[in-house]
Amino acid sequence: MSVLDAPVTAAAPAAPTTGLTPIFVRLKLTLLRNGLRQSTGRRTAFIVSLVLTLLLAAGQVLGLVLLRGNAQAGTVVVLLTAVVALGWAVLPLFFPSGDDTLDPTRLVMLPLRPEPLVRALLVSSMVGIGPLFTLCLVVGSVLALAHGFAGIVFAVLAVPLTMLLCVALSRAVATANVRLLNSRKGRDLAVLSGLVIAVGIQFVNFGAQRLGEAGGLSSLEPAGNVARWLPGASAIASVDAASDGSYGVAVAQLLITGAALAALVWLWQRGLVKLMTTPDGSTLAAAAPDRKESGRTGGLSGLLPEGRTGTVVQRSLRYVARDPKTKAAWVTSLALGAIVPLINAVQGTGSVYLACFAAGMLGMLMYNQFGQDTSAFWMVALTISSTRDAYVELRARACALLLITLPYTLLVCAVTAAVLGRWQSLPGALGLSFALLGAMMATGAVASALFPYSIPQDGAFKNAAPGQGGLAWISILLGMLAALLLAAPVIVLTVWLHLTDRQEALWVVIPVGVAYGTFIGWAGLRIAAPRTANRLPEILTAVSKG
Amino acid sequence: MPDRADARDVTDAVAAHDTHTETDATAGGARTAPPAVRVQGLWKRFGEQVAVSGIDLELPAGKFIGLVGPNGAGKTTTLSMVTGLLRPDMGKIEVAGHDVWTDPVAVKSRIGVLPEGLRLFERLSGRELLAYNGRLRGLPGDEVDKRAAQLLDVLDLAGSQHKLVVDYSTGMRKKIGLAAALLHNPEVLFLDEPFEGVDPVSAQTIRGVLERYTRSGATVVFSSHVMELVESLCDWVAVMAAGRIKAQGTLAEVRGDAPSLQNAFLELVGAGGRDTTGDSLDWLGGAR
Numbered sequence: 009m010s011v012l013d014a015p016v017t018a019a020a021p022a023a024p025t026t027g028l029t030p031i032f033v034r035l036k037l038t039l040l041r042n043g044l045r046q047s048t049g050r051r052t053a054f055i056v057s058l059v060l061t062l063l064l065a066a067g068q069v070l071g072l073v074l075l076r077g078n079a080q081a082g083t084v085v086v087l088l089t090a091v092v093a094l095g096w097a098v099l100p101l102f103f104p105s106g107d108d109t110l111d112p113t114r115l116v117m118l119p120l121r122p123e124p125l126v127r128a129l130l131v132s133s134m135v136g137i138g139p140l141f142t143l144c145l146v147v148g149s150v151l152a153l154a155h156g157f158a159g160i161v162f163a164v165l166a167v168p169l170t171m172l173l174c175v176a177l178s179r180a181v182a183t184a185n186v187r188l189l190n191s192r193k194g195r196d197l198a199v200l201s202g203l204v205i206a207v208g209i210q211f212v213n214f215g216a217q218r219l220g221e222a223g224g225l226s227s228l229e230p231a232g233n234v235a236r237w238l239p240g241a242s243a244i245a246s247v248d249a250a251s252d253g254s255y256g257v258a259v260a261q262l263l264i265t266g267a268a269l270a271a272l273v274w275l276w277q278r279g280l281v282k283l284m285t286t287p288d289g290s291t292l293a294a295a296a297p298d299r300k301e302s303g304r305t306g307g308l309s310g311l312l313p314e315g316r317t318g319t320v321v322q323r324s325l326r327y328v329a330r331d332p333k334t335k336a337a338w339v340t341s342l343a344l345g346a347i348v349p350l351i352n353a354v355q356g357t358g359s360v361y362l363a364c365f366a367a368g369m370l371g372m373l374m375y376n377q378f379g380q381d382t383s384a385f386w387m388v389a390l391t392i393s394s395t396r397d398a399y400v401e402l403r404a405r406a407c408a409l410l411l412i413t414l415p416y417t418l419l420v421c422a423v424t425a426a427v428l429g430r431w432q433s434l435p436g437a438l439g440l441s442f443a444l445l446g447a448m449m450a451t452g453a454v455a456s457a458l459f460p461y462s463i464p465q466d467g468a469f470k471n472a473a474p475g476q477g478g479l480a481w482i483s484i485l486l487g488m489l490a491a492l493l494l495a496a497p498v499i500v501l502t503v504w505l506h507l508t509d510r511q512e513a514l515w516v517v518i519p520v521g522v523a524y525g526t527f528i529g530w531a532g533l534r535i536a537a538p539r540t541a542n543r544l545p546e547i548l549t550a551v552s553k554g
Numbered sequence: 555m556p557d558r559a560d561a562r563d564v565t566d567a568v569a570a571h572d573t574h575t576e577t578d579a580t581a582g583g584a585r586t587a588p589p590a591v592r593v594q595g596l597w598k599r600f601g602e603q604v605a606v607s608g609i610d611l612e613l614p615a616g617k618f619i620g621l622v623g624p625n626g627a628g629k630t631t632t633l634s635m636v637t638g639l640l641r642p643d644m645g646k647i648e649v650a651g652h653d654v655w656t657d658p659v660a661v662k663s664r665i666g667v668l669p670e671g672l673r674l675f676e677r678l679s680g681r682e683l684l685a686y687n688g689r690l691r692g693l694p695g696d697e698v699d700k701r702a703a704q705l706l707d708v709l710d711l712a713g714s715q716h717k718l719v720v721d722y723s724t725g726m727r728k729k730i731g732l733a734a735a736l737l738h739n740p741e742v743l744f745l746d747e748p749f750e751g752v753d754p755v756s757a758q759t760i761r762g763v764l765e766r767y768t769r770s771g772a773t774v775v776f777s778s779h780v781m782e783l784v785e786s787l788c789d790w791v792a793v794m795a796a797g798r799i800k801a802q803g804t805l806a807e808v809r810g811d812a813p814s815l816q817n818a819f820l821e822l823v824g825a826g827g828r829d830t831t832g833d834s835l836d837w838l839g840g841a842r
Binding site: 382384552 | 637638639640641658659661662663665667669671672673674675676677678682685686687689690691692694695718720721734
């Protein structure tokens with residue numbers, strides 16, 4: 009029976025309150041199955057993520073069970089649960105389109121009462137990889153903590169309560185923000201989330217290293233003691249308390265989770281009713297006041313040359329500021345390019361030459377230039393009618409990149425040298441960076457012409473269209489290897505100057521790097537230009553898949 | 555015009571005749587203008603599916619030309635190949651007498667395109683998009699800004715010229731796309747479904763601009779599946795179905811004896827006899 013049949017035949021006048029939950033669960037399973045049937049790529053991705061999740065979950069359960077009896081078991085488990093609950097609250101903001109069944113705006117036209125709807129949505133939210141992972145974690149947590157009869161009783165209550173709380177939290181947050189998530193600003197925000205994670209990982213990594221030095225798990229105890237009384241983790245904490253015999257504390261902690269769950273469901277239901285009975289926000293955006301003329305690049309446009317070069321540079325820079333996907337790529341490159349050398353320098357383990365990492369990261373932005381245009385590339389394609397046009401187009405794009413990259417590379421190299429206090433290596437790092445940038449421009453331009461691929465505009469983590477991911481990786485990997493090989497003469501010169509103890513002559517690397525980088529970059533553009541001009545329709549097809 | 559001699563059918567003869575009169579009127583009969591578009595033996599295959607199977611087409615210059623056909627007939631594929639955005643598997647395409655694939659300089663400067671299903675640079679404002687497009691086409695900056703201001707005014711976009719295109723409605727996108735296509739004053743304008751999803755007010759604006767543009771002797775080729783629109787706008791029609799040209803000629807010729815272009819079209823694509831009065835939907839409108 010299809011969902012369409014259900015209300016029409018029997019229960020059209022009265023809302024189908026009974027049996028709504030099974031319908032939603034079945035709908036969710038059907039959507040999941042049909043989604044997998046759509047493409048082998050999606051099927052593979054699903055199976056891989058399922059296997060990975062199961063492996064990770066199994067590892068976690070095993071780890072948690074091994075923790076049993078450890079003095080710090082309670083602290084670790086409680087903190088872990090708190091982090092997972094936080095994840096449930098934050099993830100819908102980053103993955104707004106993750107689940108169609110949960111998008112309440114799709115259900116507005118159906119005659120549904122709020123209470124059964126919330127119940128049905130809550131239960132159907134339990135189907136999926138995320139809930140499965142959470143279940144494994146929660147079960148592992150209580151296994152690590154529960155001792156004695158009281159512990160087991162509280163464990164049996166804590167597992168479903170925690171699960172429900174996580175799901176309700178996620179739904180309540182998503183419903184409250186659905187207006188934002190459906191607006192353009194919200195989608196732009198979701199695209200930027202990728203860089204929050206990319207940069208966040210660096211800091212987590214840094215924090216973990218610090219934790220290792222500062223005396224292990226016991227330093228987590230104060231945080232754990234707070235988390236024990238927070239709704240996300242308090243049900244799990246109650247198992248620990250009950251196992252220790254402090255029943256009063258255990259009951260209070262369990263009640264906190266219960267009360268929080270009730271409050272969340274109430275909030276969620278209220279949000280749902282409001283959302284489904286008031287006009288859509290999409291029409292309100294149209295009434296918003298017009299943008300004032302942008303003055304951001306207004307000053308720059310006066311300095312740029314007339315013709316294609318200035319036009320393309322200006323357009324590229326506007327896209328860095330305005331296009332979320334381009335902005336995310338830039339900010340990630342800029343942040344990682346500085347964080348990696350600087351964190352290492354702060355820890356005293358780095359070298360000034362690590363600052364070349366910044367040049368490498370930023371040079372990667374030259375890859376897939378036309379993919380960054382999306383299918384709007386047709387506007388460019390229609391104006392390129394000769395190799396010369398293609399050359400000027402590519403050169404202008406490289407110029408736009410270098411306008412930001414060159415000063416930034418200079419800055420990162422200088423700051424790294426300052427932090428390390430090794431100024432004598434600065435010229436070497438700078439010269440190497442310039443040579444590397446030139447080589448990346450060259451290989452990037454050639455890769456843009458020969459291996460273009462689509463960049464889907466939605467979603468933070470999709471940087472290549474389905475089926476083109478391999479192409480993307482191979483072109484970037486091969487390109488970077490080629491760039492390193494191309495920059496080899498300057499690398500060899502720098503190494504030789506160091507090995508033969510001629511540091512005072514390192515300044516030579518700067519002019520050599522600039523000259524060599526310029527030459528290699530120019531040659532790369534020359535090679536890429538005819539290939540671009542001859543492959544315009546093929547490039548357009550390749551970048552229009554997103 | 556070597557092809558003129560062996561004109562394949564009445565259609566071509568009439569088209570040629572029309573071209574002559576048009577040329578005489580606009581250029582004082584000094585020379586014979588080539589057809590706006592000449593397509594010979596054009597093929598395109600996507601995997602197993604043949605999208606365009608060996609079409610021949612000759613579109614006269616200075617006309618308002620409609621390329622009509624049901625969804626999936628190959629209209630977009632044909633227009634993409636004619637404008638150089640898609641490489642054909644086989645065939646020869648000339649625009650204003652210049653080969654699209656061997657003489658791109660001559661062709662690209664003479665055509666304006668509004669494709670369907672391709673994006674614009676949406677993170678630019680309407681005005682910035684026109685400024686960008688005009689300068690890429692090599693027009694002087696001052697001239698671009700002057701033309702852009704007039705186009706924005708005529709197309710009723712002046713109030714939203716500083717808004718990003720990503721925040722435009724469908725009608726506004728079509729209009730800004732049309733402005734970008736017209737900016738360099740092309741000889742031939744190709745529009746893929748220019749009225750699709752456009753409100754009546756915007757449609758009327760677009761229409762007015764296009765009619766004025768063709769009066770100057772330029773050619774408009776546009777695709778559509780709305781027959782009433784084609785009938786009221788075009789003086790020359792080509793009907794496409796399943797990757798083939800079913801008919802081409804003046805509106806009167808293609809319509810023939812049928813009461814309207816719609817009827818003639820349904821006849822041509824072989825969908826005239828579909829019965830919707832049978833008893834398969836007998837419950838619809840019955841007792842509730």
